[in-house]
Amino acid sequence: MIPVTEFQNFSSVQNPQFRVLKPWWDVFTDYLCIAMLMMGVFGCSIQLTQDKISCLPSHVSSTPPEEVQCRGVTDVSGNKSLWESNTAKNQSMTSREMFGRKNHLDIHQYIFVNNYCYEKAVHWYGKYFPYLVVIHTVMFMVASSFWFKFPGTSSKIELFVAVLGKCFNSPWTTRTISEVSEDHGEERVVIWKRNTASSESSPNESPTTEDEAEHLFRSASVKSNTEKKVPEPAPSLLDKKEGEEAKALFEKVKKFRTHVEEADLLYTMYVLQTSIKMVKFAVITIYSAVLVPNIQVVIQCAVPKELTGYSVYCCNHVKAHFFSKLAYSYICFVGVYGLLCVYTLYWVFHRPLKIYSFETVRLETGINDIPDVKNDFAFLLHLCDQYDALYSKRFAMFLSEVSESRLQQLNLNNEWTVDKVRQRMSHNASERLELHLLMLPGLPDTIFEIPEVESLKLELMSDITIPGSISQLSLLQELSLIHCPAKLQLAALNHLQEHLKVLHLTFERPEQIPPWMYTLQGLKELHLTGPLTHELSKNASLDPLSELKSLQVLTLHSHLNKIPQSVGDVGGWLQRLAIRNEGTALRSFHSIKKLTSLTSLELRSCALERIPNAVLGLTNLEELDLKENKLMTVEEILSLQHCRQLVTLRLWHNNILYIPENINKLLFLETLNLSWNKLRTVPISLFYCTRLRHLNLSHNQLTSLPPEIGTLQSLQYLSVASNSLDSLPDELFFCKRLKGLILTENNLTSLSPRVSNLTRLVRLELKGNRLEYLPLELRDCCLLKLSGLVVEERLFDLLPSDIRRQMSDT
Numbered sequence: 001m002i003p004v005t006e007f008q009n010f011s012s013v014q015n016p017q018f019r020v021l022k023p024w025w026d027v028f029t030d031y032l033c034i035a036m037l038m039m040g041v042f043g044c045s046i047q048l049t050q051d052k053i054s055c056l057p058s059h060v061s062s063t064p065p066e067e068v069q070c071r072g073v074t075d076v077s078g079n080k081s082l083w084e085s086n087t088a089k090n091q092s093m094t095s096r097e098m099f100g101r102k103n104h105l106d107i108h109q110y111i112f113v114n115n116y117c118y119e120k121a122v123h124w125y126g127k128y129f130p131y132l133v134v135i136h137t138v139m140f141m142v143a144s145s146f147w148f149k150f151p152g153t154s155s156k157i158e159l160f161v162a163v164l165g166k167c168f169n170s171p172w173t174t175r176t177i178s179e180v181s182e183d184h185g186e187e188r189v190v191i192w193k194r195n196t197a198s199s200e201s202s203p204n205e206s207p208t209t210e211d212e213a214e215h216l217f218r219s220a221s222v223k224s225n226t227e228k229k230v231p232e233p234a235p236s237l238l239d240k241k242e243g244e245e246a247k248a249l250f251e252k253v254k255k256f257r258t259h260v261e262e263a264d265l266l267y268t269m270y271v272l273q274t275s276i277k278m279v280k281f282a283v284i285t286i287y288s289a290v291l292v293p294n295i296q297v298v299i300q301c302a303v304p305k306e307l308t309g310y311s312v313y314c315c316n317h318v319k320a321h322f323f324s325k326l327a328y329s330y331i332c333f334v335g336v337y338g339l340l341c342v343y344t345l346y347w348v349f350h351r352p353l354k355i356y357s358f359e360t361v362r363l364e365t366g367i368n369d370i371p372d373v374k375n376d377f378a379f380l381l382h383l384c385d386q387y388d389a390l391y392s393k394r395f396a397m398f399l400s401e402v403s404e405s406r407l408q409q410l411n412l413n414n415e416w417t418v419d420k421v422r423q424r425m426s427h428n429a430s431e432r433l434e435l436h437l438l439m440l441p442g443l444p445d446t447i448f449e450i451p452e453v454e455s456l457k458l459e460l461m462s463d464i465t466i467p468g469s470i471s472q473l474s475l476l477q478e479l480s481l482i483h484c485p486a487k488l489q490l491a492a493l494n495h496l497q498e499h500l501k502v503l504h505l506t507f508e509r510p511e512q513i514p515p516w517m518y519t520l521q522g523l524k525e526l527h528l529t530g531p532l533t534h535e536l537s538k539n540a541s542l543d544p545l546s547e548l549k550s551l552q553v554l555t556l557h558s559h560l561n562k563i564p565q566s567v568g569d570v571g572g573w574l575q576r577l578a579i580r581n582e583g584t585a586l587r588s589f590h591s592i593k594k595l596t597s598l599t600s601l602e603l604r605s606c607a608l609e610r611i612p613n614a615v616l617g618l619t620n621l622e623e624l625d626l627k628e629n630k631l632m633t634v635e636e637i638l639s640l641q642h643c644r645q646l647v648t649l650r651l652w653h654n655n656i657l658y659i660p661e662n663i664n665k666l667l668f669l670e671t672l673n674l675s676w677n678k679l680r681t682v683p684i685s686l687f688y689c690t691r692l693r694h695l696n697l698s699h700n701q702l703t704s705l706p707p708e709i710g711t712l713q714s715l716q717y718l719s720v721a722s723n724s725l726d727s728l729p730d731e732l733f734f735c736k737r738l739k740g741l742i743l744t745e746n747n748l749t750s751l752s753p754r755v756s757n758l759t760r761l762v763r764l765e766l767k768g769n770r771l772e773y774l775p776l777e778l779r780d781c782c783l784l785k786l787s788g789l790v791v792e793e794r795l796f797d798l799l800p801s802d803i804r805r806q807m808s809d810t
Contacts (some may be wrong), residue, residue, distance in 0.1 A: 018148060018161055023386030025340045025347075029144060029277075032337050036137040036330060043130025043326055046319060053118045053317055055110070055301060057310035109308050117301035117315045123294035129323050133330055136284055140337065143277045147269040156260055160380055163252050164395055172246035173394045176403055177365065243411040250407065253398040257377060264354060266376040274344045281338035285331060292327045295320050356381045361396045370400045408441045416444035428455055430502075432478055437461070448472045457504075458484045471495040480504035488516050497521055506530060518544035525553040532558035542566040552576065562588030571595040578602035578625075589614035596620065599645075604628055611636040616643070623648040631656055641665040652676050652696070664688035675699050675719070684708045698722050698742065710734040721745050721765065733757045744768045744790065756780035765790035779803045 022030075105113075118127070125132075147153050167173060260266075297320045305311040356378035358370040373381065384391045397403050421435065421444065428434040434455035435447060442461070447453070448469040455478035458464065464484065468491025470476070476499060483506055488496070497520055507513060507530035517526075526548065545551070546569040554567065555578040563579065568591035575597055579586065586606035592598075592614045600623040601615060608629040615624065616639040624646065631654040638660070640646055648671040656677040664685040671694040672686075679700040687708040695712070698721040705720065710731030718735070719742035726747050733754035738761055745768040755761075756777035764781075766774075767790050774795050778784065779802075786807045789796070796804065 018157070020161060020164065020387045020391060021157065021380065021383045023347075023383060025344055026144065029140070029337055029340050032333055032340075033137050033141050033144065036133060036140070036333050039326060039330060039333075040130050040133030040137055043133060043323065046322070047130050052319070053114050053122065053299075053315050055113045055117050055313040055315040057105075057308075058300070058312040058314040105308055113301075113303055113308065113313055114315075116303060117299065117313060121299045121301040121315060122317060123291075123296070125291040126295040126317060126320060126323060129295065129327055133326075136280075136334075139280060140277065143273060143280060146273040146276065147266070150269055153266050153269050156256075156266060156376070157380075159252075159256055160260070163249065163256055164384070164391060166245075166249055167253070167395045167398050168391055170246055170249060170394075170398075171242045172249075172403075172407055173397045176367075176397050176406070177394065240411070240414045243407065243414055246407050247411060250398055250404050253395075257373065257399070260380075261373055261375055261377040264375045264379075267348075267353065267379045270379070271345075271348055274341055274348065278338065278341045278345065281334060281341055285334055285338065288327065288331050288334070292324065292331070295324045295327060297321055351382070353379045353382045356392075358392075358396050358399075361393050364393070365396075367397075367400045367402055369402050370396045373399075405442070409445070412440065412442050412444040413446060416440075416446055418446045418449050421446050421450060425450075425453070428457075428478075430455070430478065433475075434478070443467070445469065451475065454478065455502075456480070458482065458486070460484065461486075463487075465489065466492045468492050468495070474499075476500070478502040478504075482506040483508065485512050486514065488514075493519065501525065503527070504529075513542075515544075518547050520548065522550055523548050524550055525555075526551060527553075527555040527557070529555075529557040532556060532560060532564070543569075545570050549573065554578070555580070558582075559584040560586055562586065563591040565591055567591045568594035571597065573597060576600040576602075578604070579606060580604045581606040583607060593617060599623065601625070602627070611640075613639075616640060619643060619645075621646055623650075625650040626654070628653045630654065633657065633660075635660055638662040638665055641667075644668060647671065647691075649673070659683050659686060661685045667691070670694065670714075672696070682706060687711050690714065693717065695719070705729055705732065707731040713737065716740070718742070728752060730754055736760065739763065741765070751775050753777040759783070761788075763788040763790075766795075767791055771795055773798050776800065776803065779806060 019027075148157060295317075297317055299315045299317055301313045301315050302311060303313055355372065355374050357372045359372075362368050362370050372378075381392045381395070384395075424437065425433060425435050432454040433452055434457055435450070435453045436457040436459070437443075437447070439460045443458075443464055443466065445467075447456070448467075449472070451472060451474055453473050454475050456473070456476060457480035459480075459482035461484045465487045466489065468489045470492045471494075479496070479500055479502070481504065485507075493516055500520055500523060502525040503517065503520065503523055504527045505513065505517065507528075510530065510532060512530070513528070517523075532542070542564050543566045545554075545566045548570065551570055551574060553576040554570065554574055556564075556567075557580040559582055560579065561584065563586070567574075567577065571591075571594035574595055577592075577595060577598055577600070579602065581604070583605050584607065586603065586608070589612045592601070592612070595601075595618065597620060598618050599620055601618065601621060602623075602625040603612075603615075604625065605628040608626060608631060610631065611626065611634060613636075615621070616636060619642060621643045622645045624640075624643075625648075627650060631651060634651060634656060640649075645668065646666060647668055649666070649669060650671075650673040652673045653676040656674065656679060658679065659674070659682065661683050662685070663683065666689055668691060669689045670691050672689070672692060673694075673696040675696045675698040677700055679697065679702060682697065682702065682705065684706050687706065688711070690711060691714055692712050693714050694717045695715060696717075696719045698719045700723055702720060702723040702725060704725065705728065707729045708731070709715075709729060710733075712735055714737060715735045716737050717740040718732075718738060719740075721742045722745040724747055725743070726749070728743070728748070728751075730752055733752060734757065736757055736759065738758050740763040741758070741761060742763075742765045744765045748766070748769040748771060751766065751771065751774065753775045754777075755764075755775055756779075758781055760783060761781045762783045762785075764784060771791075774791065776799075778799070784807060786796075786804075789807065799807075
């Protein structure tokens, strides 16, 4: 006998985890198939181990064969033979002479007759019935596993079952459900306590203590857990490895949902499989019911007379009675199988299996963003519910973006420890202690455990939410969001409104400017970098800038054709405006006229060909920077004399050919940067600006400096690098307050010994000239050290050892 386990292995699919996709009716049909297969195997074993048929001569030879009936036996229908009905007639018959042997046929003749009659007289259904049962049952089993093995569905089913099993056993699922259960439990306790407090005044109700409330809550929790088919594992903390595995599961679920939710192949194949089983049931039932009566116990058999002397034999089909009962039992099993197929089709077509709603799960867990699914995805989940609805509930945790965000946050906290975060801290250009985080999926909670952070820079981080715990950063004053759309919780917004002073915002579209920016009443500096235009959409308008009453510095790094009107609305308190236009021509400056309090203006890369007239009316202007424009002349400098507070003028990186003589009208000028132009000479009138402390004439085409440069007694920094100077006027060394003298990349052949007059000199750059030696008078420059001397090493080595020792940094 074949063991039952072999039948089970044969009838089941290869992966035992597929049981989650086998509803109770499919499991029942599998057991029916096992029973029918055992029935067929048992019949086959009897067929092979016992005699098939026994035959005896039926009558005397003179009786015509067609009139002979088997005597003394009963056929399968229960009718008595003619022998019993005509006993009296047969007793009166006289014996007649027999042909051949009169009695006791040879054993070989009986064997021959038995085999001959079995092949000729027994109906084929009676002979092969057990084998048909085995074949039909195997066909039923194949049909039951059809959709598991079909090439178009097997891979999707295997992937779904694998992902489903991992989601079910994932520690993240257990953690999420446990947290939700605890939250709901606490809510129920609070509600119960409120109801108890409200009912204390009722005399019919007995008061209940808090301990009793907690006891009732525990009892309810235990009851709800015992009702579940699969026990919930104990909640545990996720380590780094488990967090990464859960993260990979989220990605797998997304990919599976993308490939499966838009198709209905699995649903179609399941319907086709059930329909095939229905057709087989109908065919087998009909032809079996028709052919079962042909299984007879008594059979007549005609044998050639010359072989044994008898022409008719009466044969007994030994197993006919057993096979007849077995056949009727088999038909009953097939009937039950067919009823299950009918129920399956009713379930498939009666219920909306192409849509699956997680409404119950959303209510139980409080995670409201779990999406409903459709088509094959929905059908698979409906099948899982027939096995255990807990699978769908735990699987739903990996469809929620909220759950995924929580996991990302947990993984971030595991990866970014406090020590690792501290390694990303440094001082920025504003000398604030800055924490720079780049390309992270979220904000680690550990950054809020470093209270000394003064500047927070977030770069290339998508859709983050700044939590209220940012209030722990009591020293935070500066926030930079570089391509990092961010939302704020209410507590975080309240904290930033009071403490944030500087905001840097870089965006790709004007719509990404966060509306909460305009509520930062304490903001003093705002730096915007992105595609701003003067015709902004309603949702991306800069009009609310007027609400920033404390704003003092505004930087717009964009491609503007004209200055937005909203900039003029903050003119009453704005002190510094910087527009960096990346080469786009800025043509309209009407809004600048309203900036009456402006002290610093930067118009960089605005394709200016002349100094705008609107700038000349800013009487409070102290600093003007026109870097990287197309200025060739600056005749408007005369009008700048009305800006009596102007102390810094930067006209660098232009195409200026000459400086007008009336530059001497800028009596209060202290810093002048004319580097990277095309100047060939410097007007003498420039040196009448006696308050100049910083003068940069580098990267021009100067061949000489006028002696009048000695009148600049306040000069502290002078750069004439990258020109064509052959010599320096001795009057230069009368500028005794010089601290920095940059002479690199010229044609100087010597340095005057008068350099000894520059006793405050701390930086001297001579590299790239034609010097043959350095003057010994450098020893008188007491503050000049080796780190501040930029010169060829060979020239320095020519100095006496005492001078070199004096200039050493140690």
